[in-house]
Amino acid sequence: MANTFAMAESRGGALRRVALEAVSAARALADASGGGEVHALLAGAPGIASLAPELGKYGADVVIVVEHAGLANANSEVLAATAAVRIRSGGYRAAVFSSSAQGRDLAPRVAAKLGVAMAADVTSFELAGDALVVRHPAYAGKVIATLRLTGTPAILTLRPGARAAVESAKAARVESAQPAIDPASSRVVVKEMIAGGSAKLDIGDAPVIVSGGRGLKSAENFKLVEDLAAAFGNAAVGATRAVTDDGWRPHSDQIGQTGRQVSPDLYVACGISGAIQHIAGMRNSRTIVAINKDKDAPIFKVADYGIVGDVLEVLPVLTAAVKQARSQG
Amino acid sequence: MKIAVCIKRGPDMETRFKIAASGKAVDEAGLKYDLSDFDGYAVETALQLNEKQGPGETVVISLGPDVVQEQLRKALSMGADRAVQLKSDSVPVDGLAIARALAAELQSGGYDLILFGRQAVDSANATVGPMTAELLNLPCATAVSTLDIANGRATARRELEGAAEVVEFALPAVVTVDEGMPRARYPSLKGIMAARKKPLEVKAAQLGEERLTLEKMELPPERAAGRIVGEGPGAVPELVRLLHTEAKVL
Numbered sequence: 284m285a286n287t288f289a290m291a292e293s294r295g296g297a298l299r300r301v302a303l304e305a306v307s308a309a310r311a312l313a314d315a316s317g318g319g320e321v322h323a324l325l326a327g328a329p330g331i332a333s334l335a336p337e338l339g340k341y342g343a344d345v346v347i348v349v350e351h352a353g354l355a356n357a358n359s360e361v362l363a364a365t366a367a368v369r370i371r372s373g374g375y376r377a378a379v380f381s382s383s384a385q386g387r388d389l390a391p392r393v394a395a396k397l398g399v400a401m402a403a404d405v406t407s408f409e410l411a412g413d414a415l416v417v418r419h420p421a422y423a424g425k426v427i428a429t430l431r432l433t434g435t436p437a438i439l440t441l442r443p444g445a446r447a448a449v450e451s452a453k454a455a456r457v458e459s460a461q462p463a464i465d466p467a468s469s470r471v472v473v474k475e476m477i478a479g480g481s482a483k484l485d486i487g488d489a490p491v492i493v494s495g496g497r498g499l500k501s502a503e504n505f506k507l508v509e510d511l512a513a514a515f516g517n518a519a520v521g522a523t524r525a526v527t528d529d530g531w532r533p534h535s536d537q538i539g540q541t542g543r544q545v546s547p548d549l550y551v552a553c554g555i556s557g558a559i560q561h562i563a564g565m566r567n568s569r570t571i572v573a574i575n576k577d578k579d580a581p582i583f584k585v586a587d588y589g590i591v592g593d594v595l596e597v598l599p600v601l602t603a604a605v606k607q608a609r610s611q612g
Numbered sequence: 613m614k615i616a617v618c619i620k621r622g623p624d625m626e627t628r629f630k631i632a633a634s635g636k637a638v639d640e641a642g643l644k645y646d647l648s649d650f651d652g653y654a655v656e657t658a659l660q661l662n663e664k665q666g667p668g669e670t671v672v673i674s675l676g677p678d679v680v681q682e683q684l685r686k687a688l689s690m691g692a693d694r695a696v697q698l699k700s701d702s703v704p705v706d707g708l709a710i711a712r713a714l715a716a717e718l719q720s721g722g723y724d725l726i727l728f729g730r731q732a733v734d735s736a737n738a739t740v741g742p743m744t745a746e747l748l749n750l751p752c753a754t755a756v757s758t759l760d761i762a763n764g765r766a767t768a769r770r771e772l773e774g775a776a777e778v779v780e781f782a783l784p785a786v787v788t789v790d791e792g793m794p795r796a797r798y799p800s801l802k803g804i805m806a807a808r809k810k811p812l813e814v815k816a817a818q819l820g821e822e823r824l825t826l827e828k829m830e831l832p833p834e835r836a837a838g839r840i841v842g843e844g845p846g847a848v849p850e851l852v853r854l855l856h857t858e859a860k861v862l
Contacts, residue, residue, distance in 0.1 A: 294775070356777065363746070384772040388754045391739040394708055395746035400823035401708065403737040416827065421735050423625045426638060428735075429827040430705060470751035474767070475778040485774030491861070515862075527791070534757060534791045535771045540625065540736070541649065541791060543773070549861040559626055566835065570859040572851065578840065585835050587859065588851055592844035600845040604852045608862055 284317035285376035288436065290366060290389065291325045291338055291346075292381050294357065295476075298334050300488050301381035301441070303341045303448035308408070308441050309379045310342030310451050315410050316376050320344035321453070324366055328355040332457060339455025341448050347458050353466025356473040357385050363392035364463035371397060375436040377415055382440035383487070390440045400432035404544075406445040415439070423540040423563035443487050444546040445567070486538065489519035491549045494538055494565070496523040498554020498575060498594050502531035507598040508553055514605040521545070523561045539564035554594035557582030574598070613668040613724040613761075613783075615658040617692070618714055618740070620703070621676060621683045622648035622733035635828045647683050650729025652796030654789045658727055659691045659797070661761060669693050673717060675710055675817050676703045688807035689799035695810070698817035705735065706824035711743035713817040718748060725766075728788040730755045738788070745786035753779050757792030 289309035291302040306323050313319040323338045325331055326349040335346040349365055370378050370393065380390035382404040394401035406427075408417040415437040421428045432439070486492055493515070495508040505520070512518035522532040524539050538545055540563035550568035555561060557573070557580055565571070566585055573586035574594045583589045590597055623643040630639040647655065655672060662668035672687040674680040675698040684695035698713050718726060726748075728741035738754070745752030756768035757776075764783050769776055771790065799807070841847045841854065855862040 294772075359742075360751070384755065384770070387738050388742060391707065391742040392746045392752070394739070395711060395743040398708070400706065401739060402824060403707070403739050419737075420832070421829075422623075422629055422638060423733070423736075424832065425625075425629050426631070426829050427832050428705070428829050431825050431827050433823045433825070471753060471779050471781040473777050474780050477776040477778070478774075487773045524791075535774065535776065537791065540733075541731075549855070549859070563625075570855070570861050571835075571838070572855070583838065583840065585838070587838040588854055589838060589840045590842060590844070590847045590851060591840055592847070597845050597848065600848045601851070604848050605862065608852050608856060 284319045286319040286373060287313040287321050288370050288373060288375040288378040289321055289323045289343065290380045290386065291323045292383060292385050293325065293327050293331060293334065296327060296331060298337055299383065300448070301383050301386070301443050302338070304443065304446060305379045305381050305441055306338050306341045306343050307448040307451070308446055312377050312379070312408070312410065319376065322347060322373060324349065324369060326354050326362055326365065328352055335455050335457050339453050340450055342451040342453050343455050344453045345458055346455050347460050349460050349462055351462050351466055354462065356476055358466055358469050358471070358473065359388045359392060360469045360471055361462050361464055361466050362389055363396065365460070367393050367396040368463045369460070370436055377437045377439065380438065380440045382442045386440050390438055394438045397436070399436055399438055400434055401438040402430050402432055403440050404442045405439045406442050408439065423559055424566060425559070425563070442544065484517065484519040486519040486521050486536065486543055486545055489517060490547055491515045491518035492521045492545055492547045493518050493551045493553065494521035494523070494555060495526060495553045496555030497525050500595070504595060505531060507595065511551065511598055511602045511605065514602045514609070516609065523555055523558070552582050552586065553598060555582050556580045557585065613661060613665060614722055615662065615668060615725045615727060616671045616673060616718055616721060616723045617654045617658045617687070617727045618744070619651040619655065619672055619674045619683055619687060620648045620732045621645050621674065621680045625733055629831070631829050631831060636826055637829060645682065647686060647796065648729055648732045650731060650789055653793040654727040654729050655687045655690055655692060656794045656796045657759065657789055660794060665761070671696065671721070673698065673714065675700060675713055677701060681812060684812055685807050686799065688810045688812070689803040690797055691803060693810065695812040697812065697814045699814050700817040700819060704819060704822050705826045706822040707737050707739035708743055709819040709822045710740050711747055712820045714740070714744045715747035716818045717815070718744070724783045726750070726786045728786070730788045730790040741786060741788035748786070750784055750786050751781040752786040753781060754788045755790040756787055757790050759787060759789070759793065
């Protein structure tokens with residue numbers, strides 16, 4: 284029996300979905316090791332403690348709450364020092380972080396501070412005696428590496444969406460803690476947070492992603508993609524690297540090996556030929572729809588359903604049909 | 613400025629990989645190698661900073677067997693001043709072991725700035741940069757899409773999911789570069805000729821204990837073949853029906 288640590292990521296005073304996935308994964312690890320506790324670290328501005336019960340719902344026995352006005356924005360220097368102190372003293376079997384922008388920045392620092400094994404962007408894991416064995420997609424998702432982490436605590440970052448958060452109600456006893464270093468003394472200072480658009484769903488959180496490629500022919504035609512996303516109601520807009528390189532969409536929208544890796548319930552690829560670099564970022568989507576005028580485009584090899592046709596003609600019809608289907612409930 | 617750029621040799625991804633007979637590596641036959649893409653951006657970033665800001669030195673460092681000298685020479689032909697190979701039989705999967713070897717080399721180098729690509733094309737871990745920063749006890753900004761340096765201070769933009777942040781920090785520091793930073797230039801013929809005479813030092817990599825090890829590599833399961841529903845806008849009703857009744861996503 285051993286306890287497991289989870290980093291509960293928040294932004295702007297709200298939990299991110301990856302926080303629940305991390306806690307839920309830690310729950311699975313604790314249960315697999317004979318029923319240890321899950322201790323989740325939740326840091327933010329004063330008031331963040333109100334999110335602790337939500338972490339309990341997904342399996343946290345203890346929520347370590349670090350409230351400080353200087354933590355309104357995530358600060359990796361402070362969070363890494365704080366997490367390292369807790370992990371060092373807590374005797375944990377493993378520590379679960381998210382393979383998000385924040386988690387990828389944070390976890391390697393913690394591993395280096397502690398001098399322990401770390402595996403990044405993990406899609407599955409199992410305890411194997413004293414070791415932790417994990418799987419990690421490499422080579423643009425075209426190869427799966429199985430890795431062994433020796434020693435404790437083993438640190439991993441979990442690929443967003445690879446493992447759904449499962450409810451498993453626990454007490455979530457709250458423990459207060461101080462940041463291990465004063466946020467005011469941090470050497471890297473966040474001068475500005477720039478929101479990526481008002482109340483828009485992030486592509487990492489959206490159950491549906493409508494994504495566009497060069498087949499749309501212009502930045503203006505992305506309106507058709509946005510319209511379809513709006514018709515679904517729960518969709519975000521993504522793009523290929525070719526499109527973000529051309530400046531039609533911001534780099535933050537890029538889905539692919541060098542962009543975001545997503546696994547929504549439904550992925551609609553519009554005018555996307557299916558370069559390896561793009562497929563690496565979306566091949567794990569549950570259902571894939573592709574619309575492309577070239578019937579031999581590689582995207583049709585990964586798509587569950589394809590329409591061969593001009594995306595500019597198909598999209599308005601599809602948008603209207605989705606609207607109608609949704610209005611019928 | 614004295615800038616170090618840590619680079620990795622990586623294969624061209626636009627290929628169908630096969631697993632080697634050992635089950636622990638990809639089959640290297642027929643693969644084309646280059647600078648890992650973001651590492652190329654990092655070299656370019658260093659060169660542009662030193663070109664704009666007057667005299668400086670750009671040192672490129674790569675860990676691995678002798679084949680990494682190809683990528684070091686490429687960086688030299690782009691304009692880097694000298695190169696260091698931290699020699700090891702292979703590149704470990706343990707990022708912390710690599711970071712230890714890099715930190716040992718960088719420690720006494722007097723660098724103002726240490727650059728990495730955000731992640732390598734092959735392992736895609738994005739761990740070695742921030743780990744090296746931690747071991748060197750330097751400020752670190754990962755995955756930056758802009759970087760401005762003036763009077764010993766840096767301002768960088770980091771893309772987050774659905775948001776971005778602007779961070780400020782003093783040099784010396786470690787920065788990993790993401791999309792948005794300049795693409796690697798093509799070496800000129802003159803650059804290629806000059807690179808032959810530039811110093812390339814070979815030292816033993818001090819990796820230390822490796823706690824992350826590779827068990828096996830395999831190809832992912834193929835997705836079951838899908839189907840073409842039809843052609844043009846006329847296929848939309850059937851698609852919507854399938855999304856509703858079969859895939860149950862609508």
